[in-house]
Amino acid sequence: MALLEISDLAVDYGRIRALSGVSLSVREGEIATVLGANGAGKSTLLRAVIGTARAAQGGIRFAGSEITRTPPHARLAQGIVLVPEGRRILISLTIEENLRLGAHLRRDGAAIQREIEMIYERFPNLAGRRTMAASCLSGGEQQMLAIGRALMAKPRLMMLDEPSLGLSPLFVERLFDLLGELNRDGLTILLVEQNTGKALAAADSATVLELGRVLMAGDPRKLAADPALQAAYLGTAKPAPSPVTTP
Numbered sequence: 001m002a003l004l005e006i007s008d009l010a011v012d013y014g015r016i017r018a019l020s021g022v023s024l025s026v027r028e029g030e031i032a033t034v035l036g037a038n039g040a041g042k043s044t045l046l047r048a049v050i051g052t053a054r055a056a057q058g059g060i061r062f063a064g065s066e067i068t069r070t071p072p073h074a075r076l077a078q079g080i081v082l083v084p085e086g087r088r089i090l091i092s093l094t095i096e097e098n099l100r101l102g103a104h105l106r107r108d109g110a111a112i113q114r115e116i117e118m119i120y121e122r123f124p125n126l127a128g129r130r131t132m133a134a135s136c137l138s139g140g141e142q143q144m145l146a147i148g149r150a151l152m153a154k155p156r157l158m159m160l161d162e163p164s165l166g167l168s169p170l171f172v173e174r175l176f177d178l179l180g181e182l183n184r185d186g187l188t189i190l191l192v193e194q195n196t197g198k199a200l201a202a203a204d205s206a207t208v209l210e211l212g213r214v215l216m217a218g219d220p221r222k223l224a225a226d227p228a229l230q231a232a233y234l235g236t237a238k239p240a241p242s243p244v245t246t247p
């Protein structure tokens with residue numbers, strides 16, 4: 001069953017059409033990945049799903065219900081959670097305060113405390129420093145905290161925007177191991193990545209965006225073997241393309 005279904009989506013920033021005619025679906029229980037060069041519209045797509053970018057056209061369905069006009073907080077309450085680009089943890093708050101922020105819509109205090117403990121079990125690096133300011137964490141640990149905070153919202157769909165960006169190779173490995181574990185535990189994941197090779201290896205389905213449109217989509221193994229994709233995305237990063245303007 002499709003947990004997330006995006007059909008013919010368009011998103012504008014003023015006169016700039018950032019996404020156009022984008023359709024993709026994420027099945028319950030899978031890891032889906034969205035790839036594309038700088039400016040392709042990947043982050044815009046995630047913003048449209050959490051509701052901070054408005055659909056100018058097309059629709060978004062989640063767990064069988066139309067959510068295209070649902071406000072962001074109600075989508076979060078339905079379990080749609082984004083780990084944003086650049087992590088955005090609050091470095092002056094403690095590690096535990098950051099985790100609690102992820103649960104701000106929830107009122108079940110005892111369950112929240114139990115889950116915080118489960119997150120510390122999963123991330124022992126965080127456990128020992130729970131009362132310390134998050135600024136003491138390395139970039140990789142901050143990414144783990146951002147994921148831990150997202151888990152506190154009880155996601156049904158966790159979306160991550162370029163989570164491996166700027167991480168050391170060791171943390172990139174840990175990150176992908178973690179995503180695999182969370183997925184095996186039943187979490188559906190939509191992953192936007194620059195690390196095309198790793199993302200295609202981890203994913204069950206893949207979509208490549210170019211200039212706000214779907215360039216190709218399908219089996220990640222087939223995409224990984226596609227010469228056009230290899231030339232465009234598996235090599236060095238391309239310069240940002242110029243945006244498409246609406247007529």
Ligand SMILES: Nc1ncnc2c1ncn2[C@@H]1O[C@H](COP(=O)(O)OP(=O)(O)OP(=O)(O)O)[C@@H](O)[C@H]1O
Binds near residue numbers: 037039043044243
């Ligand atoms: N707030 C905004 N106002 C105007 N234009 C925007 C805004 N955010 C993004 N854009 C434009 O929309 C297009 C898609 O941007 P988006 O950030 O979604 O791309 P991306 O694929 O996430 O790129 P990157 O890999 O650099 O993160 C780009 O042309 C970008 O310049």
Ligand SMILES: [Mg+2]
Binds near residue numbers: 042043085161
């Ligand atoms: Mg982006």
